[in-house]
Each structure stands twice: as structure tokens, then as C-alpha cells.
Amino acid sequence: MGLQGLWYTSLILSAISLAIMSWLIAARLVAERKGQRVAGERARLLALLLEPDADPQGLTNSSLSRPLLADLSVELIQLVRGEERDQMVAAAGRLGVAATIRKRLSARSPRVRVLAAESLAFFPDTESTAALERALGDRNPDVRLAAALGLAVSGRSPPARLLIERLRIGSSEQSMLIINLFQKIASDRPGEIESLITDPEMPAAVKAAAIDALAGSGDFRLVPVINQLALATDAESEHLPRYLRALGAFNHPAGAPAVRRWLNGSTWWVRAAAAEAAGRIGLEELAMPLADMLSDADWWVRFRAGEALVRLGNSGVELLAEAAEGASEPARSAARLTLAEQGIAA
Amino acid sequence: MTDWQPWVIAIAETIAWVVIGTGLVQTALYIVQLIFAGLSLAKRPPVSGSSLLWQRYGDRVPPIAILAPAFNEEVTIVESVNSLLALHYPDVEVIVINDGSSDDTLQQVISQFGLEPVDRYFDRTVAHAPIRGLYASPRIPALLVIDKENGGKSDALNAGINVARSPLFCSIDADSILESDALLRAVGPFVDNPDEVVAVGGTIRLANGCTVESGRVTEVRIPRNFLALVQIVEYLRAFLMARLALSRMQALTVISGAFGLFRRRVALEVGGYSHGTVGEDMELVVKLHRHMRDGNKPYRIEFIPDPVCWTEAPEDIRVLGRQRARWQRGSLETFARHRDMLFNPRYGRIGFLGFGQILIVDVLGPVIELLGYVLVPLLWAVGLLSIDYLLAYLAITFTFGIFVSVATLILEEVELRRFPRARDLAILTLVAIAENFGYRQISNFWRLRGLWQFLRKQQGWGQMTRRGFQRG
Numbered sequence: 001m002g003l004q005g006l007w008y009t010s011l012i013l014s015a016i017s018l019a020i021m022s023w024l025i026a027a028r029l030v031a032e033r034k035g036q037r038v039a040g041e042r043a044r045l046l047a048l049l050l051e052p053d054a055d056p057q058g059l060t061n062s063s064l065s066r067p068l069l070a071d072l073s074v075e076l077i078q079l080v081r082g083e084e085r086d087q088m089v090a091a092a093g094r095l096g097v098a099a100t101i102r103k104r105l106s107a108r109s110p111r112v113r114v115l116a117a118e119s120l121a122f123f124p125d126t127e128s129t130a131a132l133e134r135a136l137g138d139r140n141p142d143v144r145l146a147a148a149l150g151l152a153v154s155g156r157s158p159p160a161r162l163l164i165e166r167l168r169i170g171s172s173e174q175s176m177l178i179i180n181l182f183q184k185i186a187s188d189r190p191g192e193i194e195s196l197i198t199d200p201e202m203p204a205a206v207k208a209a210a211i212d213a214l215a216g217s218g219d220f221r222l223v224p225v226i227n228q229l230a231l232a233t234d235a236e237s238e239h240l241p242r243y244l245r246a247l248g249a250f251n252h253p254a255g256a257p258a259v260r261r262w263l264n265g266s267t268w269w270v271r272a273a274a275a276e277a278a279g280r281i282g283l284e285e286l287a288m289p290l291a292d293m294l295s296d297a298d299w300w301v302r303f304r305a306g307e308a309l310v311r312l313g314n315s316g317v318e319l320l321a322e323a324a325e326g327a328s329e330p331a332r333s334a335a336r337l338t339l340a341e342q343g344i345a346a
Numbered sequence: 347m348t349d350w351q352p353w354v355i356a357i358a359e360t361i362a363w364v365v366i367g368t369g370l371v372q373t374a375l376y377i378v379q380l381i382f383a384g385l386s387l388a389k390r391p392p393v394s395g396s397s398l399l400w401q402r403y404g405d406r407v408p409p410i411a412i413l414a415p416a417f418n419e420e421v422t423i424v425e426s427v428n429s430l431l432a433l434h435y436p437d438v439e440v441i442v443i444n445d446g447s448s449d450d451t452l453q454q455v456i457s458q459f460g461l462e463p464v465d466r467y468f469d470r471t472v473a474h475a476p477i478r479g480l481y482a483s484p485r486i487p488a489l490l491v492i493d494k495e496n497g498g499k500s501d502a503l504n505a506g507i508n509v510a511r512s513p514l515f516c517s518i519d520a521d522s523i524l525e526s527d528a529l530l531r532a533v534g535p536f537v538d539n540p541d542e543v544v545a546v547g548g549t550i551r552l553a554n555g556c557t558v559e560s561g562r563v564t565e566v567r568i569p570r571n572f573l574a575l576v577q578i579v580e581y582l583r584a585f586l587m588a589r590l591a592l593s594r595m596q597a598l599t600v601i602s603g604a605f606g607l608f609r610r611r612v613a614l615e616v617g618g619y620s621h622g623t624v625g626e627d628m629e630l631v632v633k634l635h636r637h638m639r640d641g642n643k644p645y646r647i648e649f650i651p652d653p654v655c656w657t658e659a660p661e662d663i664r665v666l667g668r669q670r671a672r673w674q675r676g677s678l679e680t681f682a683r684h685r686d687m688l689f690n691p692r693y694g695r696i697g698f699l700g701f702g703q704i705l706i707v708d709v710l711g712p713v714i715e716l717l718g719y720v721l722v723p724l725l726w727a728v729g730l731l732s733i734d735y736l737l738a739y740l741a742i743t744f745t746f747g748i749f750v751s752v753a754t755l756i757l758e759e760v761e762l763r764r765f766p767r768a769r770d771l772a773i774l775t776l777v778a779i780a781e782n783f784g785y786r787q788i789s790n791f792w793r794l795r796g797l798w799q800f801l802r803k804q805q806g807w808g809q810m811t812r813r814g815f816q817r818g
Binding site for chain 1: 388389390401403464465466469470537540738741742745748749753755756768775
């Protein structure tokens with residue numbers, strides 16, 4: 001392309017962009033007019049939706065009504081809970097809202113499909129369930145995850161192992177929402193998630209998510225399993241702190257061997273997590289090593305050690321008071337300020 | 347007409363080719379960015395309402411510390427803190443850093459929120475001016491005030507990073523107005539990819555002309571001031587086109603100081619914000635890239651197109667000129683400090699795309715374009731260049747400029763539709779055309795002034811006068 005070509009190209013591109021923009025402005029003008037109609041229709045539908053004995057005919061009698069009704073219904077369903085939500089969902093189902101949303105699951109835009117999957121979670125009918133199950137095979141990972149969460153929230157989740165395969169959990173899918181997904185499944189079928197932890201074939205990321213999901217379950221049978229897993233994990237693994245935090249959350253002494261072992265971990269994040277777990281479990285026998293950790297080179301480790309000593313009660317506080325009077329920094333500052341922050345006199 | 351010697355003509359043509367070539371590379375970069383921005387917008391996650399965002403992320407988001415540096419903000423500090431405390435996020439700590447204000451900023455916040463001096467064990471990894479005291483109240487556990495000696499914005503943010511305990515921190519400007527669900531939106535990439543994402547930026551919009559009530563933008567309107575209007579188009583180009591595209595290419599080199607979400611630990615590892623630069627926001631992002639690449643760690647620095655924050659643009663030409671010169675200086679300071687990254691294969695796409703963009707757009711662009719304004723018409727007038735050169739030069743400086751600006755507006759309208767009225771779009775389209783005739787040239791002059799300040803190693807921010815938001 002010569003110099004003249006450059007000039008003409010720039011003119012053509014500018015003219016095209018201005019033409020498109022003019023068309024968009026015109027389209028916006030039309031939309032503004034339509035917008036007033038939409039706002040009016042929305043207000044009418046809202047009033048009808050809040051009427052318990054609304055006439056379904058009146059709700060869907062214009063071309064605008066169906067998509068608007070679907071959006072409005074989902075908005076309202078999100079706002080209420082319990083019995084009111086159930087009534088609202090039943091009413092929306094009768095008005096064909098679920099069918100409208102199901103159609104959106106095949107829209108071109110992944111944004112629309114994600115929103116549709118999230119909305120369908122409220123509708124327990126078999127067709128919506130089947131639509132969400134189909135969406136587990138969507139080409140977009142966000143849609144797949146939204147569908148899986150939608151099914152799990154309403155107790156309709158397929159087996160966890162199938163979801164791991166479909167969503168590629170542990171390989172391409174790394175979202176923290178997987179923990180929510182496992183938590184939801186575990187609330188109905190805890191054994192399924194527990195089996196992921198003991199399965200040697202499962203990727204470490206899946207095990208870590210399963211452990212996080214079960215950490216608040218209070219099922220102490222899991223503690224020795226997680227303890228063993230933590231002992232066998234590589235010292236620099238990014239999952240190791242999650243195992244240790246889970247042991248802390250279980251608050252059970254069976255987690256002590258792993259916690260004791262990793263107080264001397266080579267990375268700060270492992271030492272900090274181990275210190276936190278020691279405090280949560282209340283492992284008084286680890287008070288001395290924790291006091292030594294007040295001199296750790298990393299601030300997080302010193303902070304967690306101080307916090308853990310406070311949790312240990314009198315024995316820990318005495319060690320803190322001793323360190324606060326000691327000569328060595330940074331242990332002295334760590335101890336003094338930890339006590340001051342907790343409102344405990346040194 | 348004079349008969350020029352062939353070698354004189356050859357020199358004139360070489361000059362013209364350098365000017366046109368540089369402009370052409372710049373335009374090509376913009377067009378590539380437009381394509382990538384379009385792709386990114388088409389594939390972005392859904393922009394949901396607050397309740398759906400809460401449903402999606404509410405019980406799985408990491409805690410965030412908002413770092414709000416304040417220097418002589420006695421008039422607005424209470425309203426700003428109130429609006430930060432009212433943000434929709436499950437676990438947030440607001441850390442206000444009084445950077446040695448000489449007015450009543452500290453007293454205002456202490457008395458309004460009933461704060462008392464407290465002790466807190468905090469990190470001292472990054473350097474900053476001494477902290478004089480910490481203030482908090484058991485009634486408002488989410489608020490902590492740091493009172494420190496004056497050291498500038500980056501110094502104040504460093505103090506905030508040290509004191510914060512959340513895994514993520516959000517740095518904002520004193521005059522930033524955050525959308526109520528800004529944190530829920532911006533935290534998305536950290537939830538979706540927790541092992542790799544180290545920083546997230548979001549779109550900053552201009553609040554000039556909008557109505558602000560109780561620290562929230564309640565009505566979006568475009569301003570009447572021409573300079574503010576031009577800046578709306580500029581911000582669209584910067585955020586919607588350049589940053590979104592560079593983020594998609596994983597070559598983003600700047601996250602605005604008005605709003606940025608960072609992984610605290612990694613920010614500490616790079617020494618926090620740098621002192622002695624006015625481009626501390628860009629410097630931090632480049633340091634993050636360097637650190638992660640040097641350590642061969644997988645990482646991502648993301649940009650989300652969702653509007654997260656509103657800020658005030660200068661409407662006075664002198665203030666705007668100073669701001670632009672300062673931005674240019676900041677960009678050049680970072681470029682100079684990290685020049686070894688340019689085209690260095692060790693830094694991959696950051697070295698080639700990120701730093702290549704800075705070289706073309708910030709370092710060479712303004713100088714060569716301003717040189718072109720003088721030389722190309724002059725050489726054509728004296729008969730050393732044919733009309734084709736002049737037309738090509740006009741294409742580079744004017745018509746391609748119009749295309750890029752209008753195309754960005756098209757992207758905005760097709761994908762986001764954030765301007766409420768058709769009339770606004772029409773006005774912005776006219777502004778996108780008009781800015782190329784006069785404003786663009788002045789803007790280049792400001793950037794040249796920034797270059798001059800950089801070469802003279804001038805420091806400091808210069809006076810920044812705020813007009814204040816239009817209150818409802």
C-alpha cells in the first residue's frame with residue numbers, strides 16, 4: 001500500500017466507523033422510546049406478580065412480557081427466602097418463566113448462558129434439571145460451573161466424580177467456587193466428597209477443595225486421613241497450608257502429628273498455617289516451639305505464633321509475657337504487641 | 347519552485363518516513379488493541395446485579411483491606427469513610443492512612459467515628475515514614491486509622507500494606523468514589539484463579555457532570571466542560587481499548603492508582619510502592635511482572651471492564667496540563683528504571699508488547715508527532731515532499747485518530763451501553779472527532795513537557811486543584 005493508499009484507507013475506516021456510530025445513535029433513539037414502554041410494562045408486570053391471584057393471561061399478553069417476566073421473577077425470587085420463595089418459584093413456573101430461561105441456555109453469548117444457568121437453579125422441575133445437566137457440557141467453563149452449582153444448590157447434583165470430569169476440576173478449572181460446589185454436594189452425600197480425599201488417583205487440587213469443603217463438617221473420622229495426607233505432602237506444596245488449616249478447623253488432637261511436623265516447615269506459609277492450627281486445636285505441648293517461632297524471620301509466622309499462644313490459654317500467655325520482657329527482637333515486639341492487642345497485661 | 351538536490355529530497359523523505367512510520371506502528375497497535383478488546387468484551391463474564399454477585403461469590407471471597415490515603419481531606423474524609431464502610435463485601439477492613447495532614451483530617455475521623463488509640467502488631471517489611479499512632483473502635487471493627495508522618499501517596503500506601511492483614515488489598519485515591527459492589531466485581535479473577543492472579547484493575551469512569559449523593563454516583567450525566575468531555579473519550583480509549591486488550595494479551599503494565607486490587611504478599615515481596623516516582627501505580631505493576639518472571643512463577647494480572655470507580659477529571663487547562671506532564675514523567679521514569687526489560691526475551695510479552703507499547707506510544711510517539719507537525723507541512727510547502735506524504739501524515743495524525751476514538755465508542759455502545767442517552771453518544775462522537783484538531787496537539791505538548799521534566803529529573807506532583815463532585 002502506497003502513501004495515497006494510507007490516506008484513502010484512513011478515510012474509509014473513519015467513514016465506516018462514523019456510519020456505524022450514527023446507526024447506533026439512531027438505534028439508541030428508537031430504544032429510548034421503546035424503553036419507556038418497557039418501563040411501563042415492567043411496572044405493570046411487577047404489580048401483577050405481587051398479586052397472589054394474578055391472571056396468567058394478563059401477565060404474558062404482549063411480546064415484551066415473556067422476557068421481562070422472566071427477569072422480574074428471578075429478581076424477586078432472589079430477594080425472598082423460605083416459603084415466600086417457594087410460592088414465587090411455583091408461580092413463576094406456572095407462568096412459563098422456567099421455559100423462557102431454559103431457552104436462554106442456548107444463547108450465543110456465554111454471559112446470557114451463565115445468567116440462565118444461575119437462574120434455573122431456582123426451578124426444581126425435571127425439564128430445568130435436564131437443561132442444567134446438558135449445560136454441564138457447555139463449551140464455556142463459566143457456564144459449566146454455574147450449571148453444576150445450580151444443580152448442587154437444589155440437591156440435584158450428579159455424582160461428584162462426573163462433575164470433576166465434566167468441569168475439568170483440578171486441571172483447567174481452579175475456581176474457589178469448587179469448594180462451594182463440594183460443600184453443597186456434601187450436605188446431601190458427604191461420603192462422595194470424603195472418598196475424593198482418600199482416592200490416590202485424584203489430583204491434589206481436588207483433594208484440597210474436598211478437604212476445605214469438609215473442614216467445617218465436624219466429622220472427626222476425617223482428621224487422621226487429613227493428618228496422613230499432610231504428613232505425606234511435599235514441603236513446598238501450596239495445598240499443604242489448606243490441609244493444616246482444615247486440621248485447625250476440626251479442632252481435634254488427632255491432627256497433632258502433622259501440625260508438629262510442619263511447625264518446622266521450610267516455607268513461611270507452611271509454618272504460619274501450622275502455628276495457626278496448633279493454636280486452634282489447643283496443642284499445649286507445642287507451646288515452647290510456638291514461643292520460639294516468635295523469632296521467625298517472617299512476620300506472618302510470628303503473628304500466627306503469637307495468636308496461637310494466646311489461644312493456648314495461661315501457659316501460652318505466660319510464655320508471651322516472658323518473651324515481651326526478653327532482650328531478643330523481633331520476639332519481644334511480637335509478644336508485647338500481641339498481648340497489648342488482646343488487652344492482656346504483660 | 348526551487349529545484350532541490352536529490353540528497354536533500356532524500357533526507358526530507360527519510361524524515362517523513364520516520365514520522366509516518368512511527369505513527370503507522372502506533373495506529374496498528376491501536377487497531378490490534380481494538381480487536382483484542384472486542385474479543386475480551388464478547389467473552390467477559392456476566393455483569394450481574396449485586397445480589398447475584400453476592401450469591402455467586404459471597405461465602406468464598408478472600409478478605410480485603412481497602413487502603414485509603416488521606417492528606418488534608420478534612421472536608422470529605424467522613425463521607426468517604428462512610429461510603430467505604432457501606433461497600434457490599436462480606437469481609438472488608440477500611441484502613442485510612444492520614445499522611446501527616448496539616449488540617450483536621452485526623453481529628454475529624456477520630457471524633458466522628460469515636461476512635462481511640464490502639465496497639466496492633468504489624469509487619470515492617472516495606473519502608474515508609476514513621477507511624478505516629480493507630481486508632482480504632484470496638485463499635486466499628488472494620489475501620490482502622492493510621493496516623494503517620496508525611497511521605498506522599500506511595501509512602502502512605504506502604505504503611506497501609508504493612509498494617510493490613512488481609513491477603514488482598516485495594517488501593518484507592520482520596521477522591522475515588524467506589525461502586526457499592528466494586529470489590530465483589532474486582533475479586534472475581536482472584537476467586538476464579540486463586541493460584542495465579544496477583545493483581546486486578548478495573549475501569550475508572552469520570553464523575554464530572556454526574557450527581558453524587560452520600561459518596562455514591564446516583565445519576566450519570568456527561569459534563570458540559572469540553573476538557574472533561576474529551577477526557578471521557580480518552581478514558582474510554584485507555585481503559586476499554588488499551589488496558590482491556592493488554593490484559594487479554596497478559597501484557598498490562600499499569601493499574602490505575604484510583605482503584606487496584608493486589609495480592610498483599612506479592613506486593614510485599616517486591617518492596618511495595620516505590621518512592622521517588624510519580625508513576626508509583628505503573629511502577630508497582632511492572633515490578634510485579636519482573637518479580638514473577640524472574641522467579642519463573644505462573645501469574646496473571648487482570649483487568650475487568652466493569653466500572654468499579656469514579657474519579658474527578660480536571661476541567662482547568664493548566665491543571666490538566668500539569669496532570670498529563672506528570673503522567674508522562676511517571677511513565678518515562680518506570681520505562682527508564684526497567685529499560686532492561688524492553689525486547690528482553692526473558693520477560694516475554696511484557697518485554698515485547700508491554701514495553702514495546704510504552705516505547706512507541708509514550709517515549710517516541712509524542713516527540714516524533716510534534717516534530718511532524720512542524721517538519722512535514724514545512725517540507726511539503728517548500729517542495730521537498732510530494733502531496734502524498736502530506737496526505738499520509740494527515741491520515742496518521744487526524745483520520746486514523748478519529749477512527750480509533752469512534753471505534754472505541756462503538757465498542758462501548760455495543761457491549762456496555764453505559765451512557766444513558768442517545769444525545770450523550772452523539773455529543774461524545776462529535777468530541778471524538780474534534781479532539782484530533784487542537785486537543786491532541788496540546789496534549790502532545792504536555793507530554794513533551796513531561797519528557798523535559800523527566801530529563802531534568804524534576805520531582806514532585808505539582809499543584810492539583812480539585813473542583814469537587816457535583817453533590818445531589
